[in-house]
Amino acid sequence: MARILVISPSGEVYDHDNVRWYDHSQLASHINHYHNIGDAFVFDSSLKLLNFEQLDALPISHVDPAEIDRLNAEYDYVFLRGSNYVHAEMDWERTVDVLRRLKIPVIAFGIGAQAPVSGKLELSQDTKTVLRLIADSTASLGVRGTYSAEVLNELGIKNVRIIGCPTAFRANNPNLAIRLPALDQVKTVGVTMRREVSRDYAQDIQRYLTFHRDLVKTMAGRFDVTLMAQGEVEEKKLALGTPEQKEEAIAALRENGWANEWFLDEEMERLYRSRMFYSDVVAEYQQLVRGLDLVLGYRLHGNLMALANGTPSIYFTYDSRTVEFAETFKIPSFDVFSGQEFRLEEYWEQARFDRFNANYTQVYGAMRDFLVENRVDNKMLGQAATAAEPERKVA
Numbered sequence: 001m002a003r004i005l006v007i008s009p010s011g012e013v014y015d016h017d018n019v020r021w022y023d024h025s026q027l028a029s030h031i032n033h034y035h036n037i038g039d040a041f042v043f044d045s046s047l048k049l050l051n052f053e054q055l056d057a058l059p060i061s062h063v064d065p066a067e068i069d070r071l072n073a074e075y076d077y078v079f080l081r082g083s084n085y086v087h088a089e090m091d092w093e094r095t096v097d098v099l100r101r102l103k104i105p106v107i108a109f110g111i112g113a114q115a116p117v118s119g120k121l122e123l124s125q126d127t128k129t130v131l132r133l134i135a136d137s138t139a140s141l142g143v144r145g146t147y148s149a150e151v152l153n154e155l156g157i158k159n160v161r162i163i164g165c166p167t168a169f170r171a172n173n174p175n176l177a178i179r180l181p182a183l184d185q186v187k188t189v190g191v192t193m194r195r196e197v198s199r200d201y202a203q204d205i206q207r208y209l210t211f212h213r214d215l216v217k218t219m220a221g222r223f224d225v226t227l228m229a230q231g232e233v234e235e236k237k238l239a240l241g242t243p244e245q246k247e248e249a250i251a252a253l254r255e256n257g258w259a260n261e262w263f264l265d266e267e268m269e270r271l272y273r274s275r276m277f278y279s280d281v282v283a284e285y286q287q288l289v290r291g292l293d294l295v296l297g298y299r300l301h302g303n304l305m306a307l308a309n310g311t312p313s314i315y316f317t318y319d320s321r322t323v324e325f326a327e328t329f330k331i332p333s334f335d336v337f338s339g340q341e342f343r344l345e346e347y348w349e350q351a352r353f354d355r356f357n358a359n360y361t362q363v364y365g366a367m368r369d370f371l372v373e374n375r376v377d378n379k380m381l382g383q384a385a386t387a388a389e390p391e392r393k394v395a
Helices: 037-048 065-074 095-101 125-137 146-154 205-222 233-240 243-255 257-262 266-275 282-290 300-308 320-329 350-373
Strands: 002-007 012-014 018-020 052-057 077-081 106-111 141-143 160-162 188-192 224-228 294-297 313-317 333-335
Touching: 018 037, 018 282, 037 077, 037 282, 037 300, 065 095, 095 125, 106 125, 125 141, 141 146, 146 160, 146 320, 160 350, 188 205, 188 300, 205 224, 205 257, 205 266, 205 294, 224 266, 224 282, 233 243, 233 266, 243 257, 243 266, 282 300, 294 300, 300 313, 300 320, 313 320, 320 333, 320 350
Parallel strands: 002 052, 002 077, 077 106, 106 141, 141 160, 188 224, 188 294, 294 313, 313 333
Antiparallel strands: 012 018
């Protein structure tokens, strides 16, 4: 089996291929800092697709020629954890200098481009160079969807394969399919939360937040709801903090202009205090979504974790990333800025999820072909193989 390196690992590894946040048992050390545990979902899922005997991080903050020579001699390849790297503000540190000395393949494992709300995407020279170095080192470069492929094509990078995201395939089941129960049998619902947002991601902050608020309240009025946070400080404190930290969180939300005006009303505060979930351990999110009947909301990887475990999910799209994921996998989705009213009944149709089911098998095959053509030892089953579907809660 392979000895591999990873760029941007996003968490500590335990039991070979499981990921949790650094110092996860010491919540006090980072409860006041934001980190997106969704990045750890991708890292954890990537490892579950690979056969390897040793994993280490590739340092990119400095260049040590002797150390890079050792890595070239001892490791088989390095992979870049899938994430939103192709945007105007990306800081690669010394990655260009490191990659120019590296002789082993660099596998881009489902990376993506972020379109600006307006205007043309402008990339730094470092970003262009990193992408070209990666493309030159491998048979193909893996991206999450069509938009990202088009951005790379404009840079002259042609050996691109659309592979979605490793999170979707973490169960290693090419036959995964979503089957809807009757809507009146749905009891437990997870809403994936993304309260913090910027104008770089959302064209209308008021619409984004008021729709988010109303979605939570509507779901809470119909179902037993869990609010699934992924790293915002106030949400972490409300899920796991001391009584004092919980009050700090509510006070901070009230002092935040956007949240106070468009998001945190009396009902939302009650739900935030009583229904919030957060964990530093990827496996605990997996356990949560397996026990839910439906997951929907704003979080790209939270929704995808649900689908990967056989739980129906609906995306609420608001930027190029969420749109691209929904298009790649044909996931049922609702445009937050469409001006329309969301009605769950209109989306609770097996035909919508059958489009996802059919497309999932195709993208699963593309991911497996990508790994094979890049000579990456992997666990992904052939499309004709049969794998057990993930366990689901029995009502």
